[in-house]
Amino acid sequence: MCVATLSEKLELVTGTGVFISRAQLMNCHVSAGTRHKVLLRRLLAAFFDRSTLANSCGTGIRSSTNDPSRKPLDSRVLHAVKYYCQNFATSFKESEMNAIAADMCTNARRVVRKSWIPKLKLLMAESDAYAGFLPDAVKMEAEALGADPAFEAADLEGGASLETTPSSGESLQGVAGDASALFQ
Known part of the structure; x- marks a missing residue:
């Protein structure tokens, strides 16, 4: 049995x-x-x-x-x-x-x-401390890639809003071509 x-x-x-x-x-x-x-x-x-x-x-x-x-x-x-x-x-x-x-x-x-939003906010706040070391093209690309309609960037920026536009990926090629600017 x-x-x-x-x-x-x-x-x-x-x-x-x-x-x-x-x-x-x-x-x-x-x-x-x-x-x-x-x-x-x-x-x-x-x-x-x-x-x-x-x-x-x-x-x-x-x-x-x-x-x-x-x-x-x-x-x-x-x-x-x-x-x-x-x-x-x-x-x-x-x-x-x-x-x-x-x-x-x-x-x-x-x-x-939703589980990633608090982690993303923390990472973005930490990355602001290093923003002065990055070229402007990298900063603009990072903002475009990190944009999420459900994410309120104003929470981090003290009320300022960021304009979000989709990235074409072309600006990454320009940055990757001259990485020497990052290490000067």
Whole structure:
């Protein structure tokens, strides 16, 4: 007689090769109750950490215009989770599931970005102490690269606002060509 343990790995959907521990699956079901959307969110969170979600474009259906380097989540895992949830609630549409996965990726990016803002402010404050040693072209490029619409530069500048424009990358080539100015 075989006794099942909580650490036992179960195949989420037979034949997919996607495994989850019995404890994780039970935890997902307990927290979701009868709400299929919550079950999908819990399962996605069980398989993908926040960093993976933040660096993903979700399902890959729509490409990310902001960052084309973002790749879709592992399709094998994503399909198994969606299939499992569809068996749990037959009325659950794939379009709803895709929207939830994309929303989770967006929320993960917000959380990751918010966790970096205090560190970014500290780094910017520290870099101000060294700003006198840098050529003006480097300062302008650093300001353009560090600009984030969600980041208020006025907090650091005592009320002054910075103009933010996207960088074309051309000014970096000019700076890199004459690095001797940095070491004089």
